[in-house]
Amino acid sequence: MADLSINFNGIKSPNPFWLASAPPSNSGYQVQKAFEAGWGGAVWKTVGAPVMNVCNRYGTIDYKGRKIIGLNNVELISDRPLETNLKEMAEAKRNFPNHAVIASIMVESKKEAWQEIIKRTEQTGVDGFELNFGCPHGMSERGMGAAMGQVPEYTCMVTEWVMEVATKPVIVKLTPNVTDIVQPARAAIKANASAISLINTINSIMGVDIDTFEIKPNVGGKGGHGGYAGPAVKPIALNLISAVASDEEYRKAGIPISGMGGIETWQDCVEFMLLGSTSVQVCTAVMHFGFRIVEDLIDGLSNWMDQRNFKNCTDFIGKSLPRISSFGDFDLGFQSVARIDHAKCIQCNLCFIACNDTAHQCIDLKDMKLTSEVTERLWPVVREEDCVGCALCSSVCPVDDCIEMVEIDTGRPHITWNQLIKEKPEVLQWDKMVEYREKNHIHIH
Amino acid sequence: MAEHYKPVKYKAWEMGLEERFQEVFPPLSQREAVLEANRCLYCYDAPCMVACPTHIDIPTFIRKISTGNVTGSARTILEANLMGASCARVCPVQELCEGACVLEHDEKPIMIGRLQRYAMDYADQSKIEFFTKGKSNGMKVAVIGAGPAGLTCAGELSKFGFDVTCYERKVWPGGLSTYGIVVFREPVEVARHEAKKIEDLGVTMKTGHTVGEDIQFEDLFKDNDAVFVSIGLGSVPEMDIPGEDLEGVVDGLFFIEETKTKPLAEIQYGNRICVIGAGNTAIDCATIARRLGSERVTMIYRRSEAEMPAYHFEYQFALGEGVSFSFLTQPVEVLSTNGKVDGLKCVRMDLAEPDESGRRVAVPIPNSEFVVPCDMVIKAIGQLKHTPFIAKLGEYGIKTIKGYIAVDAKTNRTAHEKIFAGGDCIRSRGEASTVMATQDGKIAARAIYEQLTGKPIPEGTLKRTTDMTIDPTMANGCALHDHKPRVHAAATTK
Numbered sequence: 021m022a023d024l025s026i027n028f029n030g031i032k033s034p035n036p037f038w039l040a041s042a043p044p045s046n047s048g049y050q051v052q053k054a055f056e057a058g059w060g061g062a063v064w065k066t067v068g069a070p071v072m073n074v075c076n077r078y079g080t081i082d083y084k085g086r087k088i089i090g091l092n093n094v095e096l097i098s099d100r101p102l103e104t105n106l107k108e109m110a111e112a113k114r115n116f117p118n119h120a121v122i123a124s125i126m127v128e129s130k131k132e133a134w135q136e137i138i139k140r141t142e143q144t145g146v147d148g149f150e151l152n153f154g155c156p157h158g159m160s161e162r163g164m165g166a167a168m169g170q171v172p173e174y175t176c177m178v179t180e181w182v183m184e185v186a187t188k189p190v191i192v193k194l195t196p197n198v199t200d201i202v203q204p205a206r207a208a209i210k211a212n213a214s215a216i217s218l219i220n221t222i223n224s225i226m227g228v229d230i231d232t233f234e235i236k237p238n239v240g241g242k243g244g245h246g247g248y249a250g251p252a253v254k255p256i257a258l259n260l261i262s263a264v265a266s267d268e269e270y271r272k273a274g275i276p277i278s279g280m281g282g283i284e285t286w287q288d289c290v291e292f293m294l295l296g297s298t299s300v301q302v303c304t305a306v307m308h309f310g311f312r313i314v315e316d317l318i319d320g321l322s323n324w325m326d327q328r329n330f331k332n333c334t335d336f337i338g339k340s341l342p343r344i345s346s347f348g349d350f351d352l353g354f355q356s357v358a359r360i361d362h363a364k365c366i367q368c369n370l371c372f373i374a375c376n377d378t379a380h381q382c383i384d385l386k387d388m389k390l391t392s393e394v395t396e397r398l399w400p401v402v403r404e405e406d407c408v409g410c411a412l413c414s415s416v417c418p419v420d421d422c423i424e425m426v427e428i429d430t431g432r433p434h435i436t437w438n439q440l441i442k443e444k445p446e447v448l449q450w451d452k453m454v455e456y457r458e459k460n461h462i463h464i465h
Numbered sequence: 466m467a468e469h470y471k472p473v474k475y476k477a478w479e480m481g482l483e484e485r486f487q488e489v490f491p492p493l494s495q496r497e498a499v500l501e502a503n504r505c506l507y508c509y510d511a512p513c514m515v516a517c518p519t520h521i522d523i524p525t526f527i528r529k530i531s532t533g534n535v536t537g538s539a540r541t542i543l544e545a546n547l548m549g550a551s552c553a554r555v556c557p558v559q560e561l562c563e564g565a566c567v568l569e570h571d572e573k574p575i576m577i578g579r580l581q582r583y584a585m586d587y588a589d590q591s592k593i594e595f596f597t598k599g600k601s602n603g604m605k606v607a608v609i610g611a612g613p614a615g616l617t618c619a620g621e622l623s624k625f626g627f628d629v630t631c632y633e634r635k636v637w638p639g640g641l642s643t644y645g646i647v648v649f650r651e652p653v654e655v656a657r658h659e660a661k662k663i664e665d666l667g668v669t670m671k672t673g674h675t676v677g678e679d680i681q682f683e684d685l686f687k688d689n690d691a692v693f694v695s696i697g698l699g700s701v702p703e704m705d706i707p708g709e710d711l712e713g714v715v716d717g718l719f720f721i722e723e724t725k726t727k728p729l730a731e732i733q734y735g736n737r738i739c740v741i742g743a744g745n746t747a748i749d750c751a752t753i754a755r756r757l758g759s760e761r762v763t764m765i766y767r768r769s770e771a772e773m774p775a776y777h778f779e780y781q782f783a784l785g786e787g788v789s790f791s792f793l794t795q796p797v798e799v800l801s802t803n804g805k806v807d808g809l810k811c812v813r814m815d816l817a818e819p820d821e822s823g824r825r826v827a828v829p830i831p832n833s834e835f836v837v838p839c840d841m842v843i844k845a846i847g848q849l850k851h852t853p854f855i856a857k858l859g860e861y862g863i864k865t866i867k868g869y870i871a872v873d874a875k876t877n878r879t880a881h882e883k884i885f886a887g888g889d890c891i892r893s894r895g896e897a898s899t900v901m902a903t904q905d906g907k908i909a910a911r912a913i914y915e916q917l918t919g920k921p922i923p924e925g926t927l928k929r930t931t932d933m934t935i936d937p938t939m940a941n942g943c944a945l946h947d948h949k950p951r952v953h954a955a956a957t958t959k
């Protein structure tokens with residue numbers, strides 16, 4: 021069986037699965053129960069400045085009968101006294117010496133305040149720190165959380181304060197609520213952070229009650245933006261993680277990433293790891309189903325690794341990163357077209373209407389005489405020569421493997437946009453572009 | 466050719482003979498399985514898990530199907546139940562796991578049985594070795610009878626490191642899974658493959674060995690550290706009516722066995738058949754007869770529909786197969802001409818007051834005899850116990866209850882400390898079923914381990930599941946899940 025253990029820049033964990041700093045890691049009871057269930061580590065619910073919470077704290081999005089595709093919250097950091105949290109951290113660490121216990125910290129933007137809490141927390145024996153620069157609500161209005169994470173200079177400054185006193189690894193947790201995630205990541209690197217984690221929650225309003233006009237979640241008749249998490253945010257998280265992981269400065273720093281945002285299954289974990297996460301954190305899925313989901317995370321990952329002969333997580337962490345590229349470097353000569361397998365087609369015609377109304381009108385409904393039925397209905401058929409390969413039809417098709425996007429060789433030159441405009445800058449004029457296309461038999465109807 | 470344009474045959478009489486004996490339920494496609502698995506709520510402390518006599522961690526195995534970890538799903542099932550492939554097909558799920566599903570009232574229950582089959586089929590095809598024989602501890606156990614109870618006990622003991630030899634009278638192991646369950650519910654290959662997996666665990670399988678004939682119980686007792694008796698039940702008893710010995714009167718179990726061991730086209734069946742009895746075996750005989758091609762199949766039962774022991778879904782299935790039912794009818798004589806069966810003489814019955822068992826007694830209506838014309842009579846009125854064998858065990862101080870072997874429910878140990886028993890041969894009350902027999906095998910394996918090694922069973926083996934099963938009220942077999950509709954709190958407080 022594969023070895024799932026990881027060494028996260030000095031923080032050792034029996035597996036890459038950590039509870040994210042959030043309600044599931046709110047207390048010693050919970051963290052220890054989670055370790056018993058199989059979680060390798062836990063980032064404690066953020067401790068620091070005194071707060072008062074409100075309710076309702078959560079709003080969720082259900083999608084067509086499925087519960088909680090996304091969850092938002094207006095919860096603050098831990099509202100339990102600091103002393104209690106520290107005592108329980110020490111106890112959890114004592115009882116589970118081989119598991120990773122990480123303290124998440126957030127205090128006001130004062131050097132003494134940060135340094136003091138770091139020193140106090142270190143005495144509990146925790147394995148490291150996570151600096152919460154990401155909370156997008158409540159704390160940010162008080163100049164903490166995202167208010168720090170959104171200004172790279174502040175991120176750098178506070179991280180430096182912490183690095184001055186911390187003897188344990190320090191993870192900087194980034195907020196996704198920025199235009200360019202690389203900037204705060206570089207700020208953390210500049211301050212010598214030991215690792216980066218992302219994403220925290222995304223600014224959001226969950227909805228409006230169309231009968232009462234109230235905002236969701238409804239806090240005594242009012243509502244406001246809160247932090248969005250859960251399965252729906254996964255693509256955003258994957259993008260931000262890959263952006264940091266592919267950054268030149270990050271690569272030079274050689275520090276690990278702890279990835280999170282929308283993880284629910286072991287496959288999600290694998291994807292985060294393939295894009296460069298050494299550990300993965302989970303919050304919403306645990307809030308939905310409980311700690312027990314970790315059993316399948318472990319079992320699924322280890323079966324997957326065994327099937328591929330991966331002995332350690334390091335064998336595949338970051339393996340998909342070399343494939344992360346950008347538009348200018350994509351091959352303009354790569355051509356795929358849709359092909360419908362009529363043995364599988366159930367004639368719902370969703371592909372036809374999608375292509376006809378919203379893509380490039382290259383699916384026809386045709387009398388194909390594929391059966392002996394007198395009442396045989398028309399079949400959707402792709403005119404491959406006109407298909408632009410957008411993949412919409414195969415996305416809407418409800419039947420597995422019925423519409424396949426197949427690669428074809430059109431004889432188009434294999435050239436990237438960047439190469440093209442370097443070699444033929446004139447194509448930036450429409451008439452030259454048309455000329456270039458004609459010469460290369462590229463017809464767009 | 467568009468595949469779905471091929472006509473789907475729902476009606477048995479539109480199918481060819483071989484086709485009619487394929488599994489009634491097709492396997493779930495991957496898409497169906499994933500959609501269904503995603504419907505599961507993944508309940509905590511789930512009632513389905515409690516309702517399953519082997520306490521498979523159902524929410525977990527279903528979640529693993531939904532996440533594409535089908536290997537893990539299969540392991541979760543097999544850890545609790547080595548007969549997972551049989552159980553997936555033969556368990557009366559409406560009465561067990563699916564009957565307990567919390568979605569039963571608001572939607573419809575999750576198809577637990579078919580999802581289990583999906584995972585088991587996957588395990589089968591992917592040829593994964595889930596378990597291996599434990600490091601030998603030098604102790605030997607003999608298992609008598611290779612049905613679900615015996616196979617499970619043998620497999621679990623082998624995992625623990627015992628050297629197990631299984632003695633089976635028949636040519637193939639598997640017990641009634643191989644010889645008794647109708648093929649369109651469980652193909653013979655599935656049962657045999659399941660037994661093969663037990664052999665792969667290092668169990669020595671001695672088929673064609675009848676204990677008491679080819680080898681004596683005394684010798685097994687002497688040469689082993691423990692013996693597990695799982696001999697099941699025997700043939701169908703006599704009805705004690707004239708004409709019973711005629712050639713056209715057959716034992717229902719024999720009739721079923723033929724469809725499992727012979728080419729279907731070679732099986733002799735009548736055109737007008739009377740099946741006597743109204744239990745699940747009787748239903749099986751009747752539906753097989755219909756699928757073989759018999760035009761008129763009538764079930765003869767002396768009580769009414771309300772008392773019939775067959776499951777409701779079995780009854781529905783038989784009705785759908787075109788079987789007719791003659792309730793409140795008691796056979797009194799098999800009639801013949803020139804030695805050939807040509808009728809069943811019956812008398813009509815009335816229901817009187819309940820007897821001590823609570824069931825209303827059927828009493829004959831005077832002068833109400835009538836004849837059902839038929840050319841074959843199939844008896845399916847229960848199974849005999851292996852009385853001579855059990856009498857032999859009596860020499861070791863073993864007690865019986867109503868002719869069944871008496872055991873301690875927590876350990877399945879008999880009155881003799883070296884002899885354990887399980888399966889149909891101990892089921893003095895409650896429903897005899899594959900899954901209960903399987904659980905018996907597990908309970909005994911655990912007890913044998915603990916008794917012979919003096920240690921509690923190792924962490925992670927059988928623990929999670931059997932810990933829940935130790936329920937003294939289950940003494941000598943428990944009634945299957947007591948199926949009462951749950952009353953919603955909301956409905957009662959209104």
Ligand SMILES: Cc1cc2nc3c(=O)[nH]c(=O)nc-3n(C[C@H](O)[C@H](O)[C@H](O)COP(=O)(O)OP(=O)(O)OC[C@H]3O[C@@H](n4cnc5c(N)ncnc54)[C@H](O)[C@@H]3O)c2cc1C
Pocket residue numbers: 555556557609610611612613614615632633634635638639640641642645646647650674675676677695696697698718721745746749851854887888889890897898899900902
């Ligand atoms: C027709 C029919 C249909 C059924 N359908 C269902 C169903 O749909 N679902 C369900 O859950 N249950 C069903 N059952 C019940 C189920 O098959 C049994 O409860 C189950 O097989 C019992 O397992 P067992 O191991 O106790 O006994 P068996 O399966 O009967 O196995 C006992 C084995 O011991 C062997 N044996 C007996 N004596 C000796 C000896 N002296 N020496 C060596 N070997 C010996 C026998 O040959 C046999 O192989 C059905 C039963 C019948 C008869």
Ligand SMILES: Cc1cc2nc3c(=O)[nH]c(=O)nc-3n(C[C@H](O)[C@H](O)[C@H](O)COP(=O)(O)O)c2cc1C
Pocket residue numbers: 040041042043065066091092093095096097098124152154155193219220221247248249250251253280281282283301302303304305
């Ligand atoms: C209710 C709730 C409370 C949270 N509280 C914190 C917190 O105190 N500190 C923190 O760093 N992140 C907090 N988070 C963010 C999570 O740690 C995590 O970054 C985010 O939820 C994305 O992961 P997920 O999609 O698995 O939930 C919270 C999230 C939720 C849903």
Ligand code: SF4
Pocket residue numbers: none
């Ligand atoms: S989850 Fe618990 S704390 Fe939250 S609203 Fe429900 S009962 Fe109250």
